[in-house]
Amino acid sequence: MSRADTRMKVFGAAMELIAEQGYSATTVEAIAERAGVAKGTVFYNFGSKEALFGALLEFSIGRLAEALAEAAVGETAVEKLDAVVLGQLRFFEQYGPFARVLLAEMGRTAWLDAVTQLRARALGVYAGVMREAVAAGEVRADLDVETAATAVFGMVLTVSIERRVLHPERPIEDTHATLADLLHGRLR
Structure with missing residues (x-):
């Protein structure tokens, strides 16, 4: 999967979770899990929540x-x-x-x-x-x-x-x- 595809999967997961439970309650772990990627992949692509x-x-x-x-x-x-x-x-x-x-x-x-x-x-x-x-x-x-x-x-x-x-x-x-x-x- 390309970096652009990974970013889109993470974006989609983050948007859904933040819409469901708010920014503060959304964790990087939950985003990674929903996107089907490792937590480190989120940090590698973005650096922080x-x-x-x-x-x-x-x-x-x-x-x-x-x-x-x-x-x-x-x-x-x-x-x-x-x-x-x-x-x-x-x-x-x-x-x-x-x-x-x-x-x-x-x-x-x-x-x-x-x-x-x-x-x-x-x-x-x-x-x-x-x-x-x-x-x-x-x-x-x-x-x-x-x-x-x-x-x-x-x-x-x-x-x-x-x-x-x-x-x-x-x-x-x-x-x-x-x-x-x-x-x-x-x-x-």
Whole structure:
């Protein structure tokens, strides 16, 4: 198995365990066991539990930002915003443990770099599309884009988790339609 494959197995195991029991309760031993690798392999690849979690956040935030950027397609900025919301819903549908980890663990000051990266990369997609909507006159000119981007991202994150846990049978398109209706009413 290549080093990249090993890292992905460890990332997957760490994400699942941290989502299930929290960062503090998750041990390197448990991560190694779930990944099917030796404890030393985790330390060899990451150095420490903290470095593993930092690398995991960096990797996951990068994938999220790429997914949001790829989703930002539409004829108007508001259509792009709707597409980004749907892209975030789909991303968290596929990577549910990451959504739970973001909600539970990102408030820690130890992960300030990850929060900064999340703000710049993932929320930056939302902010960019919203700036475009303001410039095109599609939304209120006085919109605080940075706050709105954070609010929309957080709303979609929370709704994604709730949908997975409480309403897994609800089609993602129905959830998206409700969120789009809320956004359209408030942004204009």
